[in-house]
Amino acid sequence: MAFENKYVQQRIEKAQLLKEAGFNPYSNDSQRNTTIEKYLNVNEDIENKENKRDENRHYIVSGRIKLLRIMGKASFVKIEDESGMLQVYVARDNLPQDFYNTIFKKHIEVGDIIEVEGYPFITGKGELSIHATALKLLTKAIAPLPEKFHGVTDKEIRYRKRYLDLIMNAEVRKTFQTRSKVISLTRRFFEDKGFLEVETPMMHPIPGGANAKPFVTHHNALSIDRYLRIAPELYLKRLIVGGFEAVFEINRNFRNEGMDATHNPEFTSIEFYWAYKTYKDLIEITKEYFQYLFEHLDLPSRLPYGELEVNFNNFMEIPLIESLTSVGGVPAEVTNDKEKIINFLKSKNITVKPKLNLGQLQGELFDEFVEEKLIDPTFITEYPVEISPLARRSDDNPAITERFELFIAGREIANAFSELNDPIDQYERFKGQVDAKDAGDDEAHEMDEDFIDALSYGMAPTAGQGIGIDRLVMLLTNEHSIRDVLLFPAMKPISNEKEEEEK
């Protein structure tokens, strides 16, 4: 099946002919001495030179051929390296005997990676280019590139063959460069604040730290199952018990659940834990973090996102119950009464699951009427305790927790709270989860006795926060599908029926 395509055949033939003519189609002898970006910068002054050229300057650049215009005895070639695109002027009479006609015109084509030796000059149409005095093939591409104008737009091809997407779409490369910067800046921000980066297990004996279905794998040496982690939380808190006072981890979590525009089975988050602090300190450091990102990524504080414009100068803070009325338009007298909420939801044609408690119903109201309206960054605080099983209760009001979620552009970006550090309370909450699990909730939390043990030794009062890096990058790059910020998003394998038959 491989290489049977006729265009591929043609190119394989060309590679063979090159080999026979003494030119290695996969040469390992690159002499590149500058990047395209540097070449273009350094030679900006050529404009002022006589004849707009300088034959005394000498450069060797490399790149993939993206465009090829052959015009008889001279040609224009656009080559691209990671730093940019450069036009190469190739003229028959400036190259070794016969090279232009027998090698260049016949066997070098779009997609190939070449190396060009030459000097800078500006063409009649005003484009700074390189005038080739020698040209060498570095790598023969035997597969043809997609069309030069439309490129590749088919999402399936773009995700399955990300390399092609990256070759063809410069803006895709840009998105992933931004992603890389976000992670690097995040690391630097927390390190500068005195946080210690740590690595905790990715394979857990007991999945914990979130309510989600885990992936299961098997460890042969111990004959036990392991779970790919759904969150690092419980291990990071063990480190706070151990005496580290500020830790963070940036890494992958795995959840065995559905996939859509905002969910991939493996996703990246940062979680950080900060001893002797509360969620109020987290609000401050979160604002600072965004300021730091915007400054270093050179983003406008009024950030466009799709149809929206998000004003990052306008961080707001609203208690959840208050937001139901002030943002969601739910009458104030409804928001603290179970029956009234149920009737209100029913009057809006929203089906309500039976047996929800007040906190859960308030959560429903929030999801239905508030979340999507929170465009500018908004910290929603004072979550009901019923929907915040890992958060510390407020000392002033035991019905609510010291917690916030940060919403931007109608989407949850971060979740944070002052941590529960009472081992007995934690034990009781785990037990409640185990009961729920026995009652059929397969996403309920497992009992983790070692974690209870850890808390028993005493964990300093601590605040902790998680930020979804993928969704953050989506926001900062104006992308609307998580697949567009993951280099290799999860895809179903293609089952090739013909291949099966052949076996």
Place this chain on the structure above:
RNA sequence: GUCUUGUUAGCUCAGCUGGUAGAGCACGUCACUUUUAAUGAUGUGGCCGAUGGUUCGAAUCCAUCACAGGACACCA
């Protein structure tokens, strides 16, 4: 999981109420020494996602399946 829209040449796409396929780019050949998606001439290229059905006849109609996009549900 449900609904919905796609799947035609290497790529981007046409193809009406059924009569066994078309363009542009790419590729081959020819011309052309300053082009900018170069141009002009000419040619090659397809199991129309898969399987079954209806029909004298299916890219087109129907069913099932596969994969993808979108929406909804689930994921506190």
